[in-house]
Amino acid sequence: MSNSIEDRSIIVTGSGRGIGRSIAEGLAQAGARVVIADINAETAEATAAEIREAGGRAIGLAVDVTDRASTQALIARTVSSYGRLDAIFNNAGIAQVKQFNDITEDDWHRVMDVNAMGVLIGIQEASKQFIAQGGGGKIINTASIAGKQGYEPLAHYSASKFAVVALTQAAARAFGKHRINVNAICPGVVATDMWKLIDKGFKDEGLTSRDNEAFEGFSAGILLGRPSHPEDLAGVSIFLASAGSDYMTGQSLVVDGGMVLV
Template sequence: MGRVTDRVCLVTGAARGIGRAIGEALLAEGASVCFADLDGDKAARVADAASAKADGRGGNAMGIAVDVRERDQVREMIARTVERFGRLDVKFNNAGVNKPMRFMDVDESNWNFIMGVNGLGCLIGIQEAARQMIAQGGGGKIVNTASVASRQGFDNVAPYCASKWAVVSLTQSAARDLARHNITVTGFAPGVVATEMWEEVDRDLMEIGAAERPGQAMEEFSANILRGRVAVPGDITGTTTFLASRDSDYMTGQIVMIDGGMTLV
């Protein structure tokens, strides 16, 4: 019997990378999962593939399009999840973006884009998930994706760092406010993870002259990882499934570092 059997989970940013791995791991452990992403067609394909892979041994899956910055879309995503599966037990606010830019070149467009998805999107996601959980009764779990960049600032990605510090603050504030409703709010902070997003960051850093060759950025960021290698999405999902399970019922307001010892705090 899986750790999240019969739980209904919703994961944003789930068409690729960490989000996809989170959803697939939850599905394999018995949860029903909504894979949500800005690319709704890809989210649907990922959900179908995950269901086929589970082959009846896991839960059920669906895919849906959502822009996490748009409250009406977030409400619709939650409503459709509840319509399909009956309730919402766990919400992962995982959708995130980055667009490296030298600090002195950061402009309003870059700032608003990153903060809109990573900051405002997290706030809206927490609020709307909590409203559903309060209305249905029985509590729930909200899990937010932070980053090692929520613990210290890095050059060339200042808005991303600021947005992930915002995720930590939102996690703590929401945990305090929602405890009376039996809703826990936690988060996890990945380090360097080999995903499509890191490939994009690598290309962007080369474009602004902050890296000279492909792979340089990942090598430099990961040089001090105590585990001696970059992570893959599967390194993250043991913790995320734990945060979605009853095993973490006494945790709230905490951010779990999953960075291989890159940042010791």
């Protein structure tokens, strides 16, 4: 058994920036052939170009994870470029800060569509490809500590991340017989553009009074003494895409420096 991911063909959605970008960079450094898939075609191509310049193998493709035809086209392009699909990271997500009673139906649908339905479609379309290839394959979904605990000004976001954990468990049960591993990663407080938006949201909602206050407040007390860098998620991502995790499925791993102990 080898933990190598050399030559594996791997899609990472939402990888034009942030956590997805660091996951893709880590996978490429470990020898995988990666697809940088993002709704923002420019950041997808720029990230892929930087990986190639660093000696890795990457292509950038546009995708909207809420659109089944777009996801199908992404997988078809991956297979035509790399010959097969070995793993998909359903990582694309959005956040919104709103006090509980102010969340509208539109807010709910927007967040649930990207974070939950996008993961559903990603699992469905990747599993079809894996089964067509004869079975085997890795599905790794990005949930959150908000998939383990509900956070009040992020209620619909938390609900969407609990949904990711549920989809991970249900898909593990559905596809175990095809040797498809389905697991999730639950990051904590990660310094990305998403957290800048969350921090601004807390301030706009009158929940904090200065920049970075929410970020610092959430980060206080992290057992390992600091908030997360996106690169902190790369190692576990390589493991979950490798044969080293072949006997593991249906799990949602908390990688938060020690915030939520479950």
